[in-house]
Amino acid sequence: MANHMNAAKNKVAGKSLLGGAMIIAGTAVGAGMFSLPVVGAGMWFGYSLLMMAVVWLCMLVSGLMLLETNLHFEPGASFDTLTKATLGQFWRIVNGLSIAFVLYILTYAYISGGGSIVNHSLEGFGINLPQSVAGLVFAGVLATIVIISTKAVDRITTVMLGGMIITFFLAVGNLLLDVESVKLLSPDGENKYLPYMLAALPFGLVSFGYHGNVPSLVKYYGKDHRTIIKAIVIGTGIALVIYVCWLVATMGNISRTGFIGIIEQGGNMGVLVNALSGVITSDWLTTMLTLFANLAVASSFLGVTLGLFDYLADLFGFDESRSGRLKTAAVTFLPPTLLGLLFPNGFLIAIGFAALAATIWAAIVPAMMAYKVRAMYPDSTSYKVPGGNAVIAIVILFGVITAACHLLAMADMLPLYG
Ligand SMILES: N[C@@H](Cc1ccccc1)C(=O)O
Secondary structure: OHHHHHHHHOOOOOOOHHHHHHHHHHHHOOHHHHHHHHHHOOOHHHHHHHHHHHHHHHHHHHHHHHHHHHOOOOOOOOHHHHHHHHOOHHHHHHHHHHHHHHHHHHHHHHHHHHHHHHHHHHHHOOOOOOHHHHHHHHHHHHHHHHHHOHHHHHHHHHHHHHHHHHHHHHHHHHHHHHOOHHHHHOOOOOOOOHHHHHHHHHHHHHHOOOOOHHHHHHHHHOOOHHHHHHHHHHHHHHHHHHHHHHHHHHHOOOOOOHHHHHHHOOOOHHHHHHHHHHHOOOHHHHHHHHHHHHHHHHHHHHHHHHHHHHHHHHHHOOOOOHHHHHHHHHHHHHHHHHHHHHOOOOHHHHHHHHHHHHHHHHHHHHHHHHHHHHHHOOOOOOOOOOOHHHHHHHHHHHHHHHHHHHHHHHOOOOOOOO
16 A cells, blocks of 8 residues: 555645545455455344444554554654564564564465455356466466556556445445345344354454554654544544445345355355345346455455565565566465465455454554553653553453454354354
């Protein structure tokens, strides 16, 4: 997303609030969204809404805490500088590793989800590919764009974001008209709901991940904290609205027991979109929905891999020359693409592990840093997240509980629906 920043930096005045909000919303809305109805099927609609509201609030506050810390440093200071100066070498390394891990595993998740959705799209044309090959095609085309230049990514993601908004409202708008309130409010299947929330919590957290963009916003807007706060609130608010529409559209059209089949087939993006296409009678709307899914996962792939690309170039000291970029591309794209060829259907598992690592740098570390900067600058008049230590403790607890849920789910110790 740094690309958007550079393009925007050249505008002398009037940096728009909307631009910042779109950057946040664009990062947040991605593959995580496609996991929400599948992992939420057990607890169903009401509890899903409750969980999303709580997660949104916690992730919003943790982002604001990151902003609070960032404002004590020069605009342009990144996660690395912030953690080193506030928490020291140990947390700097833990934090850096968790960021790199999230970016890598998300790249794999996007290749898996992208392969699945490209496959679903090609079937519409009567072309049948093995899913791993579809993943390879998906990764190959998008990786080429990243290798060409940041500017190419910027242009293409802007077009994609526009396309996403149009196709989302065309497809989901019509799905919303078809919603059967009986399905939403009186779900079928077994009479057990709330316990399934535990295993779903990490997926909620990851779908509200955007925190890598907070330092970029400070670089972009300077220390104008009011505008940055608004951009974060509006951007995450847009994501929340999109997720709620998405839950209504999916759970209002596919029955709760209908999700069991989706889960049995691995719960990948193509399977979910396929099930939705089954209930939409119009071919045209099915095309819109498929197009939206393709654009959502492709734009997230570009955003995340560009971040990973720049991070690895810096880490390994590869330069901007053609051979330098190719080397960086090799370390960025080969490991996740190989994984995508070997395990084409690990979408949900990968998103879960991304959540585990994201609990560290998107929840726990921001809260710890806010605690530390308040001790380091007790007389500071700069922006402070309200609520004192209680709110810091809540955010840390939220991160720890979510991480614990993921680990317990992995150990088969949490109830799983389906
Ligand atoms: N929120 C993104 C994933 C993400 C997590 C953490 C940081 C950045 C992005 C998605 O759902 O696809």
